[in-house]
Amino acid sequence: xxxxTIEELKKIREEHYEKVNLREEGDSITDKIEVMIGMATCGIxxxxxxxxxxxxxxxxxxxxNHVKVVPVGCIGYCHSEPTVQxxxxxxxxxLYGNVKPDKVHSIIEKHIKGGEPIKDLVLEMNFExx
Amino acid sequence: MTKPAEISVTAPISDxxxxxxxxxxxxxxxxxxxxxxxxxxxxxxxxNLFGYLPRDVQLYIARKLGIPGAEVFGVVSFYSYFTTKPxxxxxxxxxxxxxxxxxxxxxIVEYFKEKLSVESNEITEDGLFTLKDVRCIGACGLAPVxxxxxxxxxxxxxxxxxxxxxxxxxxxxxxxxxxxN
Amino acid sequence: MARTRxxxxxxxxTGCIASDSEKVQKxxxxxxxxxxxxxxxxxxxxxxxxxxxQGPIVKIEPDDVFYVRVGPKDAREIVDEHIVKGRIVDRLxxxxxxxxxxxxxxxxxxxxxxLRIALRNCGLINPEDIYEYIALGGYEALGKALTxxxxxxxxxxxxxxGLRGRGGGGFPTGVKWEITKKQVSDKKFIICNADEGDPGAxxxxxxxxxxxxxxxxxxxxxxxxxxxxxxIIYIRAEYPLAISRLNTAIKQARELGLLGxxxxxxxxxxxxxxxxxxxxxxxxEETALINSCEGKRGEPNYRPPYPAEEGFWGxxxxxxxxxxxxxxxxxxxxxxxxxxxxxxxxxxxxxxxxLAGKINNVGLVEVPMGTTLREIIFDIGGGIxxxxxxxxxxxxxxxxxxxxxxxxxTPIDYESLTEKGSMMGSGGMIVMDENDNMVKIAKFxxxxxxxxxxxxxxPCRIGTKRMYExxxxxxxxxxxxxxxxxxxxxxxxVKGSSLCGLGQTAPNPIISTMKYFWEEYLGFIxxxxxxxxxxxxxxxx
Numbered sequence: 001x002x003x004x005t006i007e008e009l010k011k012i013r014e015e016h017y018e019k020v021n022l023r024e025e026g027d028s029i030t031d032k033i034e035v036m037i038g039m040a041t042c043g044i045x046x047x048x049x050x051x052x053x054x055x056x057x058x059x060x061x062x063x064x065n066h067v068k069v070v071p072v073g074c075i076g077y078c079h080s081e082p083t084v085q086x087x088x089x090x091x092x093x094x095l096y097g098n099v100k101p102d103k104v105h106s107i108i109e110k111h112i113k114g115g116e117p118i119k120d121l122v123l124e125m126n127f128e129x130x
Numbered sequence: 131m132t133k134p135a136e137i138s139v140t141a142p143i144s145d146x147x148x149x150x151x152x153x154x155x156x157x158x159x160x161x162x163x164x165x166x167x168x169x170x171x172x173x174x175x176x177x178n179l180f181g182y183l184p185r186d187v188q189l190y191i192a193r194k195l196g197i198p199g200a201e202v203f204g205v206v207s208f209y210s211y212f213t214t215k216p217x218x219x220x221x222x223x224x225x226x227x228x229x230x231x232x233x234x235x236x237x238i239v240e241y242f243k244e245k246l247s248v249e250s251n252e253i254t255e256d257g258l259f260t261l262k263d264v265r266c267i268g269a270c271g272l273a274p275v276x277x278x279x280x281x282x283x284x285x286x287x288x289x290x291x292x293x294x295x296x297x298x299x300x301x302x303x304x305x306x307x308x309x310x311n
Numbered sequence: 312m313a314r315t316r317x318x319x320x321x322x323x324x325t326g327c328i329a330s331d332s333e334k335v336q337k338x339x340x341x342x343x344x345x346x347x348x349x350x351x352x353x354x355x356x357x358x359x360x361x362x363x364x365q366g367p368i369v370k371i372e373p374d375d376v377f378y379v380r381v382g383p384k385d386a387r388e389i390v391d392e393h394i395v396k397g398r399i400v401d402r403l404x405x406x407x408x409x410x411x412x413x414x415x416x417x418x419x420x421x422x423x424x425x426l427r428i429a430l431r432n433c434g435l436i437n438p439e440d441i442y443e444y445i446a447l448g449g450y451e452a453l454g455k456a457l458t459x460x461x462x463x464x465x466x467x468x469x470x471x472x473g474l475r476g477r478g479g480g481g482f483p484t485g486v487k488w489e490i491t492k493k494q495v496s497d498k499k500f501i502i503c504n505a506d507e508g509d510p511g512a513x514x515x516x517x518x519x520x521x522x523x524x525x526x527x528x529x530x531x532x533x534x535x536x537x538x539x540x541x542x543i544i545y546i547r548a549e550y551p552l553a554i555s556r557l558n559t560a561i562k563q564a565r566e567l568g569l570l571g572x573x574x575x576x577x578x579x580x581x582x583x584x585x586x587x588x589x590x591x592x593x594x595x596e597e598t599a600l601i602n603s604c605e606g607k608r609g610e611p612n613y614r615p616p617y618p619a620e621e622g623f624w625g626x627x628x629x630x631x632x633x634x635x636x637x638x639x640x641x642x643x644x645x646x647x648x649x650x651x652x653x654x655x656x657x658x659x660x661x662x663x664x665x666l667a668g669k670i671n672n673v674g675l676v677e678v679p680m681g682t683t684l685r686e687i688i689f690d691i692g693g694g695i696x697x698x699x700x701x702x703x704x705x706x707x708x709x710x711x712x713x714x715x716x717x718x719x720x721t722p723i724d725y726e727s728l729t730e731k732g733s734m735m736g737s738g739g740m741i742v743m744d745e746n747d748n749m750v751k752i753a754k755f756x757x758x759x760x761x762x763x764x765x766x767x768x769x770p771c772r773i774g775t776k777r778m779y780e781x782x783x784x785x786x787x788x789x790x791x792x793x794x795x796x797x798x799x800x801x802x803x804x805v806k807g808s809s810l811c812g813l814g815q816t817a818p819n820p821i822i823s824t825m826k827y828f829w830e831e832y833l834g835f836i837x838x839x840x841x842x843x844x845x846x847x848x849x850x851x852x
Contacts, residue, residue: 002568004576006454009445016442034384049289056293060300087384167624169606174548174587208608208765209589211548228511228708228741229667231755264549265592265759266510272329272363273667282329 033067033112036085037099047100048082054101055084058108067112086111096121147186151179155187156194165195169205173212182213218253218260220298222246223277227266230274234287238274239263241288245295258299316351317394319343320370321381323438324359324520325513325552331383332367338386339369343394352394355443358433358521361675365405378403424686426653427677428661429477429514429637433521438556441563444524450569452640456532457575460643465536466492469639472647473659478504478595478632479710479736480812481658481725487629490619491537494627499539501530502623502630504600505546505553508592509708510759511739514663514675515633519546519553522637523560527570527583529639534581537629542583545600549590557585592709592763595737596811597622597630599765610767611811632737634663654680658724662735668704668742669696678723685719688742699744703827707736709756709763710816712823713749732823734816749828750835754782756820760813771814774805778821785835795832799825 003009037052055069084099086107094117096107103121110116158175162168172195176187183206192199206212224230224239239250242261246254253260264277272284276294283294321327321336340354360368365379369389376399378389385403392398427433437443444450456465470485491499503526507515519526530542546554561583564570572580586604593599594609597618603609604623622628638660642650651659658680664687667673671693678687684704688694695701703713712733714721721727725735743752761775781798784790802818809815825832 001566002571003450004568004573006451006458006575009450009454009575012442013445013448013451016446036382049293052293053296056296056300093384167604167606170589170603171587171606174589204608205606208610209591210762211588211590226510228509228705228739228755229665229673232668232741232743232747232752236755265508265590266513272326273673275329284329 033089034070034085034087035067035107035112036070036087037082050101051082051084051099051104054104055108058104062108062113064108064112067108086117088112088115094122147180147184152190155179155190159191159194169195169197169202170209173202173206177212182216184214184216188214213251215251215253219258220279221260221262221277222294223262223264225266225273225275225277226263227273229266233273235274237288238276238286238291241291242276242295245291259295315353316348317353317374318372319352319354319389319394320357320372321354322358322360322366322368323356324363324366324433324517326359326363327366327368328552330366330380332381334383335367335369335381335386338383339390342387342390346390346395348390348394355437356439358438359430359517359675361430361433361517361677362672363675364671364673369403377405379405424682424691425677426661426679428641428650428653429518429634429663430521430675430677431641432525433517438521438523439559441524441560441567441569444522448644449524449640450528452643453528453531453535453569454575456535456643457577457579462492462536462538465532465643468647469536469642470647472642472650473654473657474635474638474642474650475658475725476632477634477638477662477737479707479734481735484631484635487619487631488533488536490617491539491627491629494620496627498541498626499537500623500626500628501534501537501539501542502600502604502628503530503542503544503636504595504597504630504632505544505550506588506594506600507547507550507633507737508595508763509710509737509739511667511705511708511741512665512737514665514738516550516553517675518633518637518663519550520556523553523557524564525640526557526633526636527560527564529636530583531570531574531581532639532643533629533631533636535579537627539629540580540582542581543586543604543623544583545586545588545594545604547590548587554585554587561585591765592759593765593811593813596813599811600630601628608765610765611813613810634738655722655724657726662723662738664738664740666692666740666742668740669699669744669747670694670742671696680724681722683720683722684714687723687740688719692742695742695744697744699746701742702745702747703743703749705733705741705743705752705820706739707734707816707819708739709759710734710812710819711736711739712819713743713752713827715827732819732826734819749824749831750782750786753820753824754779754786757782757817760817764813764817768808768810768814770805770808771810771817774801774809774814775817777801778805778818782821785832788835788837790836792836795825795836 035055037048052069059067059069082099084096085093087093106118110118155176159165159172172191173183176191177183180187188202188206189199192202206214222242224235224242226235226239243249246259246261248254248261250261250263274286276283276286278294278298319339322332336354336356343349343352343354362368367381369378369381371393378400381403388400392400432447466485466488469488474484475481476484505515505519534542544557561570568574570582574581588594588603591609593611594603596611598612598614599609601618601623618628618630620627654660661677661679663675663677666676670688676687676691688704701716703715705711705713706728714731714733718731721731728735757775757779761779764771764775766772778798778801781794784794798821802821806815806818
């Protein structure tokens with residue numbers, strides 16, 4: 001349809017003022033597990049780089065191709081760096097604090113593969129943000 | 131901006147360039163309304179197809195558009211976006227915009243050069259990386275920024291670089307290429 | 312169709328996409344649908360909110376709640392808590408250091424003192440939907456111009472508004488249009504300069520990504536005024552997202568007859584074509600840009616003739632910058648009086664600045680002309696990162712200069728910045744703290760202009776190279792006072808004898824840093840013997 005008059009334009013304007021176009025639906029939420037590692041200055045100086053490498057190595061070794069390591073910025077928990085957040089589809093994200101490389105193996109084994117978060121390392125999300 | 135001439139007039143014409151791509155380029159040129167002033171868009175198309183603009187492609191375009199090869203090379207060498215060298219499997223672009231510069235991009239590009247043993251706009255020996263310093267990719271909020279192919283790494287620190295390089299080096303080794311790593 | 316109860320706006324600018332906003336959007340859509348709110352709640356991708364440092368940004372309307380740094384996994388919580396239960400997700404709110412959390416956009420200091428004209432729709436509409444642009448009054452200015460105003464009236468309105476070129480030159484837009492209109496020719500062209508070259512400015516990209524129709528409409532109005540039927544958008548190939556949104560916008564405008572023949576039932580025909588740049592800073596210069604549009608090397612020409620007389624393929628051509636165009640439609644709708652009531656005596660309206668460097672809130676700001684640097688840097692920008700001391704701010708990019716602490720209270724307009732030895736430029740604003748060495752900053756800019764010098768004229772081609780070499784020598788601590796002197800002389804020579812703006816302004820960063828930070832140049836000189844002669848070499852002697 002071509003708009004030929006200002007009135008037609010205004011009519012379209014009215015029709016669409018309240019209406020918002022439907023966006024294309026995605027097929028599914030990704031089935032990838034994400035391991036987010038806080039890689040801000042405080043994180044790195046606390047050893048987040050080593051933790052990240054440990055995750056990458058372990059995932060490579062175990063051929064866990066659905067697990068993705070994401071270096072992220074400061075997630076605000078500087079006193080418990082390095083922080084690692086594990087996100088599994090359909091589950092509430094779990095945030096771990098003080099994750100040195102020696103903790104990486106158990107997180108992968110128990111949480112990522114086994115589905116059981118390691119309670120000792122979990123940080124309360126609300127506690128920090130309050 | 132001017133680059134030294136990289137085209138040897140005596141070098142044999144390579145036959146490594148796929149014919150289908152020439153055909154596609156030819157189709158692109160044929161369907162244009164007019165070829166007047168169309169050199170730059172033709173070069174964009176060609177670089178998209180071939181990944182770079184080797185001598186044969188430049189000469190092909192010159193013949194096709196009916197202009198001297200020197201004119202084509204003149205334009206190719208003028209614009210920094212066009213390249214006459216093949217690219218590595220991954221292109222590492224280090225943003226050298228002002229925002230990134232004041233947040234330490236110079237140290238980052240230096241480290242990349244050292245780490246990959248290349249200069250800017252060069253390809254690594256294993257053909258895996260091309261290192262480029264680019265002018266502002268427009269993500270100043272994340273400065274300093276490094277882009278590997280289409281992936282943006284924001285607030286990059288020199289310490290991050292090994293990890294970035296490793297990520298892509300390992301992709302070559304790994305059985306399953308996982309770009310998300 | 313059910314009425315929309317709530318809109319979830321998500322930023323789709325490059326900054327936010329780089330921080331995964333596309334995934335956030337997809338998750339929001341899926342979860343909204345899964346919770347059965349698909350009919351009542353809409354997820355909309357909008358343009359840049361100008362708050363990239365805190366991206367990805369999600370805004371809930373009509374609640375006017377503003378979430379920052381939203382990750383893909385936060386989508387579930389936003390939907391379940393905010394949309395379903397009506398509870399604000401505390402941890403995602405913007406947090407002003409020390410003052411706690413702030414939920415409403417209008418309460419975030421970053422948005423205070425800002426008046427958004429050019430950026431009015433950025434962050435508010437889906438740039439890929441023409442109906443949303445129309446829904447906010449889009450294309451009414453074009454309709455008004457075509458059906459109720461003569462060409463002279465349009466030009467007169469723009470002239471009276473006092474709008475000046477936002478690309479850096481500051482030439483009155485209405486006058487430029489008038490000159491082009493006066494040319495007698497069967498063909499004329501209007502070009503949008505989207506070759507944003509200043510390596511610290513990104514407002515044009517944000518406008519094109521966030522509100523492309525805004526630019527198309529303004530180009531059509533300008534084309535009508537000057538008598539052109541063909542428009543060209545010359546855009547950097549490095550902006551793929553802006554290019555794809557422009558292409559979508561052009562297609563949609565054609566479908567609705569807002570581009571094409573007989574627009575709004577008039578006898579005015581107009582269409583727009585996109586031409587790609589290929590990485591050459593000098594192409595921001597009008598004549599170089601036109602050469603590049605013609606598929607040639609982007610070298611500038613001698614002026615006159617000006618493009619208004621002989622431009623694209625020799626026809627009269629009007630070139631305006633993206634941000635300039637972005638101001639046109641509001642002026643036509645709201646009138647020149649409204650526009651000229653904003654700003655200072657000689658600089659009307661607003662200016663968008665790209666705030667970056669050592670500052671807390673990196674992003675885009677749009678403020679009325681006459682706002683002070685202090686307000687921009689400290690009130691809007693949130694001050695210097697890490698509590699460091701402010702040292703200088705560079706405006707005008709590689710063509711501009713630095714301004715120091717004492718000048719922070721200068722109201723910004725074209726004249727005041729030039730007077731202080733810098734310039735408006737395209738609006739890059741790079742803040743430097745006490746740790747930055749100004750000689751190295753000058754060297755950085757010189758390296759840029761040296762690289763980007765097209766080589767057409769000797770002063771610029773050789774001069775920038777030699778100046779850069781001298782700066783390298785100085786920063787390597789091998790320089791002497793004579794080198795500083797040579798640098799100064801060379802600077803004034805290059806400034807005075809280069810062909811185009813690139814060379815004429817290339818020495819500016821050196822000249823202005825020498826003026827304010829002479830000690831830092833001396834600090835690199837090991838030749839202590841001659842230091843007593845300092846006065847002789849001091850800038851201005």
